[in-house]
Amino acid sequence: MVIKKIAILFSGEGSNLEKLLAALHNQVFEHCQIEVATTICNRPNAAGIEKSRSYGIEPLIIDHTLYGSREAFDEALVEAIHRSGAELTVLAGFMRFLTPYFTQQVKAINLHPSLLPLFKGGNAIKESFDSPMKIAGISVHYVSEELDGGEIIAQRCFEKSEGMNLEDFEAKIHTLEHELLPETVKNLLNRN
Numbered sequence: 001m002v003i004k005k006i007a008i009l010f011s012g013e014g015s016n017l018e019k020l021l022a023a024l025h026n027q028v029f030e031h032c033q034i035e036v037a038t039t040i041c042n043r044p045n046a047a048g049i050e051k052s053r054s055y056g057i058e059p060l061i062i063d064h065t066l067y068g069s070r071e072a073f074d075e076a077l078v079e080a081i082h083r084s085g086a087e088l089t090v091l092a093g094f095m096r097f098l099t100p101y102f103t104q105q106v107k108a109i110n111l112h113p114s115l116l117p118l119f120k121g122g123n124a125i126k127e128s129f130d131s132p133m134k135i136a137g138i139s140v141h142y143v144s145e146e147l148d149g150g151e152i153i154a155q156r157c158f159e160k161s162e163g164m165n166l167e168d169f170e171a172k173i174h175t176l177e178h179e180l181l182p183e184t185v186k187n188l189l190n191r192n
């Protein structure tokens with residue numbers, strides 16, 4: 001059985017990290033077994049750290065505040081990812097801009113809480129909620145040099161319902177994310 005290794009990068013709550021670990025780590029599929037080779041977090045107090053530990057994976061903390069430049073931080077990330085042997089890196093709530101140093105050396109996908117190319121950037125949920133659009137959704141895309149601008153791999157959408165508040169809206173986004181991200185990673189790797 002071919003083992004395919006992934007790296008997961010996160011910054012905060014880690015709910016998507018947890019869903020990825022539950023659905024994929026050491027799971028056997030038709031064409032491969034997926035192994036989460038490393039988890040990496042840039043914030044030493046992130047709640048997701050404990051979630052990773054609960055799956056027996058001690059996260060690597062690479063604190064961006066300890067690096068003098070974005071490139072120096074990205075160098076540390078790239079080195080750790082390459083060392084892990086991961087062939088695919090999954091950004092699951094990883095809240096840092098990445099430089100070309102990273103994007104040119106690492107094959108990575110990102111989860112974004114809007115229907116790209118709409119509502120790029122760090123305020124996507126609120127902007128999408130406040131927009132006059134009747135639908136909203138989520139995207140998984142390849143990471144490129146352009147923020148939230150790489151090729152779209154998969155999306156899910158839903159209708160905004162009457163009386164939905166921001167909290168309900170966010171919960172709906174997370175529910176869809178928790179299904180789509182593991183499914184997309186599996187589909188990308190479980191091939192001949």
Ligand code: GAR
Nearest residue numbers: 012013014015016017093111112113
């Ligand atoms: C998710 O909603 C993800 O789409 C978003 O951060 C959240 C992380 O939640 N990512 C971005 O906004 C990237 N620009 P989690 O820590 O519970 O997985």
